[in-house]
Amino acid sequence: xxxxxxxxxxxxxxxxxxxxxxxxxxxxxxxxxxxxxxxxxxxxxxxxxxxxxxxxxxxxxxxxxxxxxxxxxxxxxxxxxxxxxxxxxxxxxxxxxxxxxxxxxxxxxxxxxxx
Amino acid sequence: xxxxxxxxxxxxxxxxxxxxxxxxxxxxxxxxxxxxxxxxxxxxxxxxxxxxxxxxxxxxxxxxxxxxxxxxxxxxxxxxxxxxxxxxxxxxxxxxxxxxxxxxxxxxxxxxx
Numbered sequence: 760x761x762x763x764x765x766x767x768x769x770x771x772x773x774x775x776x777x778x779x780x781x782x783x784x785x786x787x788x789x790x791x792x793x794x795x796x797x798x799x800x801x802x803x804x805x806x807x808x809x810x811x812x813x814x815x816x817x818x819x820x821x822x823x824x825x826x827x828x829x830x831x832x833x834x835x836x837x838x839x840x841x842x843x844x845x846x847x848x849x850x851x852x853x854x855x856x857x858x859x860x861x862x863x864x865x866x867x868x869x870x871x872x873x874x
Numbered sequence: 875x876x877x878x879x880x881x882x883x884x885x886x887x888x889x890x891x892x893x894x895x896x897x898x899x900x901x902x903x904x905x906x907x908x909x910x911x912x913x914x915x916x917x918x919x920x921x922x923x924x925x926x927x928x929x930x931x932x933x934x935x936x937x938x939x940x941x942x943x944x945x946x947x948x949x950x951x952x953x954x955x956x957x958x959x960x961x962x963x964x965x966x967x968x969x970x971x972x973x974x975x976x977x978x979x980x981x982x983x984x985x986x987x
Contacts, residue, residue: 761916801979802917802962807972815972849916861907861966861975865916 762786765850765866773874777838780869782850784831790814790853791833792863793825797846808833840873847871876900876967878978885984892950894981896963899944903965906939907975908948911960920961921948950983958985 762785772778784791793805795818804817808827819825822840827833837844847870851863878898886892898906903925910920923930923937923946930937936949946965950957963978 761918763916802977804974804977807974815974851917861905861922861964861973862919863917863975865918867914867916 761864761866763850763852763864763866765848765869767869768867769870769872771872771874772840774840774842776840776873777836778840778871780835780837780848780850780871782833782835782852782866784833784850784852785864788852788854788864789831791827791831792851792853793819793833793835794849794851795846796849796868797843802849805835837871840871842873845871845873876965876976878963878965878976880961880963880978880981882979883982883984885986886953887986888953888955890953892948892953892957892983894948894950894961894963894983896946896948896978897944898946898963898965898976898978900965900967900976901941901944903967903976905966906937906946907964907966908937909962909964911962911980913959917962953983953985955985955987957983959983 764783789810795803805819807815825835847868849868851865907922908920909917911917934951938947960980962980964975967976
């Protein structure tokens with residue numbers, strides 16, 4: 760158990776809909792990362808937050824947005840869903856923001872299926 | 875941007891050694907990581923090597939780093955069925971003032987009985 764909790768574990772929805780994925784980082788971790796893992800594109804970094812502020816942005820679509828709340832949990836919002844958004848979405852956390860180490864603690868992921 | 879390349883699949887017989895290879899482009903990477911993803915699970919840190927090292931051994935795992943060729947490998951001795959997983963190579967790169975892992979596509983290790 761990594762200590763990172765993601766909900767829901769599975770989600771099935773239709774094209775055009777909007778969903779919210781939730782992540783609770785390990786206790787005390789200030790940094791939260793979101794990743795998308797699909798069969799054809801591997802693991803893609805979406806966005807990072809540190810203590811409530813956006814720290815780095817990766818390949819995140821404009822239809823997607825995220826935030827980190829004062830209690831440090833984070834939400835990833837996916838809107839106007841397309842079939843190609845079907846993927847496993849991972850949240851990961853680590854203690855610091857600019858720490859020059861790469862140890863991340865991953866949740867078990869939220870599997871999104873868009874029909 | 876920086877890039878990391880790995881073979882997508884590796885098939886080995888149980889009891890043999892597995893060698894998973896990775897090449898990367900960011901020569902400034904200070905730490906280079908291997909993550910393991912078991913079926914249906916998230917990724918977990920397996921091992922790492924600091925850039926001033928050539929080799930690191932941890933029980934059945936051996937990490938080799940060739941900085942000149944920007945080549946990283948992970949050797950698993952006496953491969954077991956429990957080693958079936960996807961293995962990700964992830965050097966730590968720096969963009970602006972932020973450190974980020976740069977992920978390979980992952981190598982799926984398949985164990986043949």
